[in-house]
Amino acid sequence: MPWDPIQLNDGTKIPSVAFGTWTLGNGQPARDHVDQALETGFDHIDTAQAYRNEEETGTALQDSGLAREDLYITTKYSGRDGLDVNTSIHNSVKWLGVKYVDLYLVHHPRLAVPDIPTNWQQMEKVKADGLAKSIGVSNFEIADLEILLASAKVKPVANQILFHPYVWQRQAPLLEYCKKNGIVVEAYSALTPLTRQPGGPVDKAATQIANRLSVKPEQVLLAWAKSKGVVVVTSSTKKERLEGYLSAGDIELSDDDIAAIEAAGALGARRNLVRTFLTRAIGLALVGSLALGACSYLGIDVL
Numbered sequence: 001m002p003w004d005p006i007q008l009n010d011g012t013k014i015p016s017v018a019f020g021t022w023t024l025g026n027g028q029p030a031r032d033h034v035d036q037a038l039e040t041g042f043d044h045i046d047t048a049q050a051y052r053n054e055e056e057t058g059t060a061l062q063d064s065g066l067a068r069e070d071l072y073i074t075t076k077y078s079g080r081d082g083l084d085v086n087t088s089i090h091n092s093v094k095w096l097g098v099k100y101v102d103l104y105l106v107h108h109p110r111l112a113v114p115d116i117p118t119n120w121q122q123m124e125k126v127k128a129d130g131l132a133k134s135i136g137v138s139n140f141e142i143a144d145l146e147i148l149l150a151s152a153k154v155k156p157v158a159n160q161i162l163f164h165p166y167v168w169q170r171q172a173p174l175l176e177y178c179k180k181n182g183i184v185v186e187a188y189s190a191l192t193p194l195t196r197q198p199g200g201p202v203d204k205a206a207t208q209i210a211n212r213l214s215v216k217p218e219q220v221l222l223a224w225a226k227s228k229g230v231v232v233v234t235s236s237t238k239k240e241r242l243e244g245y246l247s248a249g250d251i252e253l254s255d256d257d258i259a260a261i262e263a264a265g266a267l268g269a270r271r272n273l274v275r276t277f278l279t280r281a282i283g284l285a286l287v288g289s290l291a292l293g294a295c296s297y298l299g300i301d302v303l
């Protein structure tokens, strides 16, 4: 099996590739795209209260005719509209048209969360009430997980995080920490080097490897993420891309390919750092000279 399910720390299993609904908008197009993903063979749908398309996702899930046990549904508590965890999960299962979700995640530790231990207690109640088979988190750093684990009765099964070669060096310690604590990492925005930062070193490295293997660069990046033992959450409105994502599970990258992608990631990360530093330095210099000009105009002696 190409994208093999991954064992979670509560005894359940999670399909290792998911279709995400973040950018689908709402209404009929959102329904059609979830429909298309299910038809193409995705059985793991990743949505969130914040994406405002749980109802459309639910309609597509019902229309698919797939049995509930053959689907894996993740949604997230995003603190939308100031609603608490209990009200939110009741809304989510109603909109998704299910009795329970497979995985319920805290979307972000600093968005609409009173404090991490209180929020996690509310998540534990969702599991105890049978509204979620598993509970987990998203966008948690090591320090956030330490706070959570210090008082948790139920360990989070997963941490869904930003994960692509430009942030690999930064995220590797978090991946290690999660592994050590039995928490599976879920990777989102794995295709950033092609979507938000195209033309950079990782785009070039992935394209070179893709040409050699006669596959697409996006498949190479998904195969790279898969090589780290994470669940990959991706998306597309194009059927052909979705088919490519699923068959990327069969791509075995060599150690040299993986090293080339990571070297390109590290180079891009350094360049991003220099760019950020220069932009800030130029900004500061500009503000400084404007302030000096204003002072001299007003006759204020600052030097």
Ligand SMILES: NC(=O)c1ccc[n+]([C@@H]2O[C@H](COP(=O)([O-])OP(=O)(O)OC[C@H]3O[C@@H](n4cnc5c(N)ncnc54)[C@H](O)[C@@H]3O)[C@@H](O)[C@H]2O)c1
Residues within 6 Å of the ligand: 019, 020, 021, 022, 023, 046, 047, 107, 138, 139, 160, 161, 188, 189, 190, 191, 192, 194, 195, 217, 218, 233, 234, 235, 236, 237, 241
């Ligand atoms: N937990 C969180 O905070 C969080 C944050 C972001 C995303 N997510 C989840 O992850 C899902 C996927 O997120 P994403 O959209 O950032 O993921 P992604 O990096 O997988 O990008 C998907 C996009 O890449 C495009 N793409 C694919 N191949 C390309 C190519 N060769 N050139 C240019 N573009 C290409 C697709 O058309 C699609 O629009 C979301 O829908 C959501 O479910 C979660």
Ligand SMILES: OCCc1c[nH]c2ccccc12
Residues within 6 Å of the ligand: 022, 048, 050, 051, 078, 107, 108, 111
């Ligand atoms: O998950 C995709 C990014 C996003 C959209 N709305 C949010 C609310 C909280 C945290 C992340 C998001």
